[in-house]
Amino acid sequence: MTGPESPRGTAEQQRSTSDQPWPVRVVSQKVSAWIGKLGWVWVDGQVAQISRRPGASTVFLTLRDPSADLSLTVTTNRDVLDAGAPELAEGARVVLHAKPEFYAARGTLSLRADEIRQVGLGELLARLEQLKKLLAAEGLFDRSRKRRPPFLPGRIGLITGRASAAERDVLTNARRRWPAVEFRTVNVAVQGPTAVPQMIDALKVLDADPTIDVILIARGGGGVEDLLPFSDEALCRAVFACRTPVVSAIGHETDIPLLDYVADVRASTPTDAAKRIVPDLGEEMRLIRQARQRLDRAVIGFVDREEHRLGGLRSRPVLARPAVMLEQRAVDAAALRDRARRCLDHRLATASGDLRHTLARLRALSPAATLDRGYAIVQRADGHVVRAAADVAKGDSVRVRLAEGELAATVDG
Structure with missing residues (x-):
């Protein structure tokens, strides 16, 4: 750390070391010199305290920055305060023109003001609007x-x-x-x-x-x-x-x-x-009662629907009369059996008629029928039917077949 010349001379202009430390007065003087270089500045702050001593021309203010929780003492002339903010009270916002001063003897920093302006409502609202835009841009108002x-x-x-x-x-x-x-x-x-x-x-x-x-x-x-x-x-x-x-x-x-x-x-x-x-406890109890009523209605409705559904299932023939299906199948089986019997009887009757007709034709064509009418069949000994007289000779033995029985005969001529 270096600074302006001090009364100690060139030795104190050098950097401080553990072997050559600066005295407190030197440090205080250097701090005062650096602060003095800042010059006059405009300061914005809130008045935390006002001290007006009767008969004294100097007024002491405590100016603070709420955002930084920092306070500074401000000294000014009573005439300056009366000219710029005659009704200044604690808590008011002010803008003042002041010069920072560091008191080396006490090691304190203060401001000496030559002009004080109390911030009006319009200016306050404008500053609040500016701060509002700043905070909104940083996302402090974000709904998400x-x-x-x-x-x-x-x-x-x-x-x-x-x-x-x-x-x-x-x-x-x-x-x-x-x-x-x-x-x-x-x-x-x-x-x-x-x-x-x-x-x-x-x-x-x-x-x-x-x-x-x-x-x-x-x-x-x-x-x-x-x-x-x-x-x-x-x-x-x-x-x-x-x-x-x-x-x-x-x-x-x-x-x-x-x-x-x-x-x-x-x-x-x-x-x-x-x-x-x-x-609201009363409102919540009312909502609970309504919810319970809705739940009761829902459960009762569900039970009623299931009862109706079960009743419908029980009323179906398959459950109300389980034997109906067997009875229906038994009727169908009996009908099929009767139909099969009728078909078989019809087929047998038809076959019997056909057999009788065939038998009649057979009988009509059978030699036995001719024999029944009084004819006879003559057969030689070898079984051949004699159809003509020339088929046998005198003395041949023949068999005469009649309708009832047969005869043995010999050809005489």
């Missing part, structure tokens, strides 16, 4: 990352003002809806220069508590300046970093600080927040 609080949280973390109407509304309405609900309440300042760091600390404590299922940040109504802590960049980023779902319930329905865009759920009022994170 928002988490849904549990249906019935076991324990709710509540960040709100001490003994405030918002705390009373949340606790009363939540317990009215679900008497067994549990809260862990952390009371913080919800307005003024200490609001943002206290709320960030409360967020860290509740987010680290494994019994907390959802965190609720609640505040009653107020002006734009009163709700500025809930549009602070540091608070928005702290809510975005929480692992536990966060519900925002700030002011009235028309009040929409930047915290509402970052939170997982935005409630229009603290009462609305209680309704959103805690179910």
Whole structure:
């Protein structure tokens, strides 16, 4: 580390070493010299404290940056303050023209202001709109990352003002809806220069508590300046970093600080927040009764349909009269048997008639029939039928066959 010349001379212009360390006064002088090179700057911050001593021309301000939780002391002339911000109060936002000064004797850094401007509402809204665009571009408002609080949280973390109407509304309405609900309440300042760091600390404590299922940040109504802590960049980023779902319930329905865009759920009022994170016991019991009634109707309907189906199955002939199929088959078999008998009888009758006709023709053609009419058949001894007289000679033996019996004869001539 090197710096401007010090009263000790050239030996102190060299780099410090363990053998040649710099005295505290040298370090303080070098720091003062480096800060002095910064010159006059414009500074934006929030007034945390104002100290006006009666009869003194110097006014002391404590200017802080809520996002960085950093404070600086500002000294200015009473006339400068009265000219630029005559009604300046704690918690106001200011822009001042100042020169950083380092007091070597005390080792403190402060600002000496020669012009102070209180930021108006229009300028505040413009800055909030610019911050809103920045956070939106970084994805802090992205709907896809928002988490849904549990249906019935076991324990709710509540960040709100001490003994405030918002705390009373949340606790009363939540317990009215679900008497067994549990809260862990952390009371913080919800307005003024200490609001943002206290709320960030409360967020860290509740987010680290494994019994907390959802965190609720609640505040009653107020002006734009009163709700500025809930549009602070540091608070928005702290809510975005929480692992536990966060519900925002700030002011009235028309009040929409930047915290509402970052939170997982935005409630229009603290009462609305209680309704959103805690179910209504009476309504849930009614829904359970309706569900049970629907279930009963469904079961009864199912049983009735199955009874009708079983009744239809029992009424079918195959189950009502199992012998019907056998009886039908028995009838069919009897009919086939009768038909076969009739066919066989017809075939036999036809065959019998044909046989009689054949037999009649046979008999008509048979020699026996001729014999019956008184004729006879003469056969030689060798069995040949004698058809002519020349077929035999005198003295030949012949056989005469009659209708009844036969005769042996000898040819005489």
